Amino acid sequence: MKVVTGVVGNDIHVVANRLIDLSLRARGFDVFNLGVNTYLEEFFDAAVETGADVILISSLNGEAEGWGREVRAIKSRYKTLDDIIMMIGGNLVVGSGNAEDIEPRYKNYGFDIVCHQIDLNTGLDMLEEFIKERNNP
Amino acid sequence: MKVVTGVVGNDIHVVANRLIDLSLRARGFDVFNLGVNTYLEEFFDAAVETGADVILISSLNGEAEGWGREVRAIKSRYKTLDDIIMMIGGNLVVGSGNAEDIEPRYKNYGFDIVCHQIDLNTGLDMLEEFIKERNNP
């Protein structure tokens, strides 16, 4: 399984990104880490280039909302990405917010898995569960 | 002016009592300090014996309420104490309580000046004010 990951927008919080990299590798994924300060197009470009199965986006500084709204529009320009698993996590709003409102909103933006203030390992368990269910529905 | 002072009931918090002693003397009062752990009768007995003008009672540990209720009954047994100034201060309830409820209740018990969680010097200013007004009404 190939995963493209990175931190979206002007966000430079790199610590989670380093841990995600390590954890994905430990779980046997092929990781393409774009690092911090990565724009949406760069994620999709990299997914096409590498033939990734998953795009895993982090956001920590509160910018996610702004980028989330543009996902559908930008992604629709890429023909081959219809089946890619879209995942986002970190701190998805400015301030604390609450997960019940945030999750449906982000699903609406086009994400399959939404992890607002969810621990990394729990999130990656959700990802593996999602992949399993998709393969054996 | 003669003042009888002490801490009422089984209360052994002595610190305020020592400070009251010092402060009254500094303001020129004659002080008869009965110390902590002093029962109501002892205050009145001492007042009679010394010909005091003021009884100044402290209570810190929450016992005041129980004693307050008995003031009228006990004091009425002493013929010569009708004009004595009755003052009480410290922490007049269990817990924090609020002064608006506490003051009228204690006035009702027979106190002229009630200082729930009021600073010592403010309280003694009130006493001096009270004495002045009584002398020049």
Place this chain on the structure above:
Amino acid sequence: MSLLQEEREIILSNEFVESFDFAEVTEFVKNASKDLFISHHFKNKPKGKMLVQPRGGFPTYKKQFELSEFFVKSNVDVLPLTIDSNTRLNDYATAQKMLRLSEENDVDMLNGYPLINHGYRTTRKMFTHFNKPVSLRHGTPDARLLIETAIASGIFEIEGGPITYLLPYSKNFPLDKAFLYWKYVERVCANYSGLNEPINRESFGPLTATLVPPAITIVVQLLEMLLSLEEGVKSFSVSFAQQGSMMQDAVTSEVLMKMARHYAEEIDCGDAAINLVYHQWMGAFPTNKDYAEQLINMSTVIAKLVGADKIITKTREEAAGIPTKEANAKTVANTQYTLGILNGLPKIVDAEEEEILTLEVQAIMEAVFNDPADTLWRKVFNCIKNGIIDVPFSPHIINHNNMITIRDAQKNIRIIDRGNVPIPDRCFKYERAQCDLTKDTTSIVNDIVHDIGIMQ
């Protein structure tokens, strides 16, 4: 043992006391879970781990059970059991009446748990259920019956002592009687200590929590420890409360522990375990509750700096009134968290201060030992009576109140008038030299007033 037995019978002949089955109690203690013994925890805890204990007690079994349950969930290491004030004065009749009223209505008519009225059979159920060590907080001069009942209930730590539970808490209870009653307590604790893990005794170092100089605190701790070890107690906690200067706390802990070990060995009790307990600030608290929390947190930091084995907590509600169980639980959680993140603590030393304090303590201890009386408790009794031991702000009539202390610029408590306490000249000169004594008397009195509320 036969004299003890006689005394036992007398104190048990009381209409409010359930019948004691001592054979059964002995069996119970022998087979009791090690987890109930704080002495066991002191011995086996990981190095540097500090046990956390809140304060609290309620009249009814139900409420006390709920409090304990709440505390266990809140990650306390030691459960408190605070006794009501009627029981403290051995007035079991009033306690009984108030307990009934508390049970029938939903109001607490007592400020603690009336252990005698509940009895050991009932109370033991509670504490064996939780299987945590329990510490008995009372303040009772005649605690003989109370301690018999406590141990039979599974309460294996007993706080107090003839000096520390008397001088700060009483105006005129006879001191000589207190010594004799406590002698009984020590013996009972000692006797039970051979059966399983030792019963732990703890002295109440904070005293009046008001400008008590470290030399007095330490001397009182050492003497209560010696009076206890003498009777055969094998696990003892000395204690003190935050004093207001970090350096002075560090030096106090250092001298206290060194001297405790030294004097224990002197009387051939080097095998007894000696633990250090630190009380979060015990003096007048700030009324601002946020500030109270800062103060409490600072106490925790210092407790770790001085290497305490146990910490006894305060709450943000201290200045206002009796704290809720939630406030207590919050303090425990905060304290545990802080202890967890306190790392890389440095060793603190101040050789000069340590020397001065050691000399002071030695001089007072020597004066006590040199008293012509035949037993240690009589020597101590005489020394309190003649002011060789003098506790500032004690309300007790026997106490001299002639020693005067104030804080220096660093907030160290300094002795500026030694009264009859044999502070060596060199030390006395040093203490006074730290303070600005050129001021007039009124200013110095104002300083003392200010120094009492130093944390406000």
Place this chain on the structure above:
Amino acid sequence: MSLLQEEREIILSNEFVESFDFAEVTEFVKNASKDLFISHHFKNKPKGKMLVQPRGGFPTYKKQFELSEFFVKSNVDVLPLTIDSNTRLNDYATAQKMLRLSEENDVDMLNGYPLINHGYRTTRKMFTHFNKPVSLRHGTPDARLLIETAIASGIFEIEGGPITYLLPYSKNFPLDKAFLYWKYVERVCANYSGLNEPINRESFGPLTATLVPPAITIVVQLLEMLLSLEEGVKSFSVSFAQQGSMMQDAVTSEVLMKMARHYAEEIDCGDAAINLVYHQWMGAFPTNKDYAEQLINMSTVIAKLVGADKIITKTREEAAGIPTKEANAKTVANTQYTLGILNGLPKIVDAEEEEILTLEVQAIMEAVFNDPADTLWRKVFNCIKNGIIDVPFSPHIINHNNMITIRDAQKNIRIIDRGNVPIPDRCFKYERAQCDLTKDTTSIVNDIVHDIGIMQ
């Protein structure tokens, strides 16, 4: 000065910049109230007093004014002015648009104060009104225009530096440009410093706030200080954030201040004032807000132990999101209270740790000085490029990221892989000896993960 003047003209030729009247600005600085200069407060504050500064910034003049007013009432010693992120990227057009929107609606569309758009004439009114020193917090690589505007506004402390505002905050802004832009900033600060009290420059010691070893922190502080003093700055604050071990914080402060004075003298700048700033814990915060408060309080205690001249505060809301002004005010009040009751602080020393750290810093500094480039900034630039300076968890592409650090049992940050950083063998051996390295790689990685969130 003529080259500077030329550069000045270029940066001012920008449609969003008001016309600068430099003669008037010079007059203003010359006659400005001493109270506006933090350098004046550093010089004249009572010994041991620590200045307290919160964080915060709002888009509109009105809200920024209210925030400052609120802070002044809350007893802050230094007002913060945090700049929005568009301005940080010199995107004044977007800042202008968002400022309009924020003014018209009641929503904040910017995460800080767009100083360029408000201009110095307006902003100066605010700060001369409050007459408190203001500290400029930005994070801007090209801060030339920003600093001109700030000083003209009466803001006489400028945070940042070419390394500390770049390596933690940027992925690919060219480092050489950052050095040149900051050289301009230093010169402007230096020029204005002759008129009245000096403008204070402050470096941002926390860097990424994540497992940065003290040797790297100190080297970066020293280099930014030298780059600043070289240009004529006369008042400079070095800084660092709580690291996780008290002892390591104490040693860091000791070595940092000693070496700062030493190197300042080496370049004949011994007359410059050097101050120490301590940041309350800057790493990942506990989500439990009560715990966050404990952590913050502990930071304050350590700040005093290390003898900081200023402390920069965090709030209980750090893990959740942007703190309210009330949360900020509460932290300030709590910090002031704690500083007030911290007494009798001991001196902390650890000779071996101090020696090791000193040797490490000296070795890296020497490597920098030995770089063949002609100017100091070029030497530093080269040393970052070739990994002689390596900042853990920097997101910047120029940074090597080959140094690996973990915490030892006392939570001291230790270097277990030195990458290209010239840590002397003896020191490296010592650092590794403190850690348990017998574990397998997975366990060590898990340790690092755990160590990042050490205060949680």
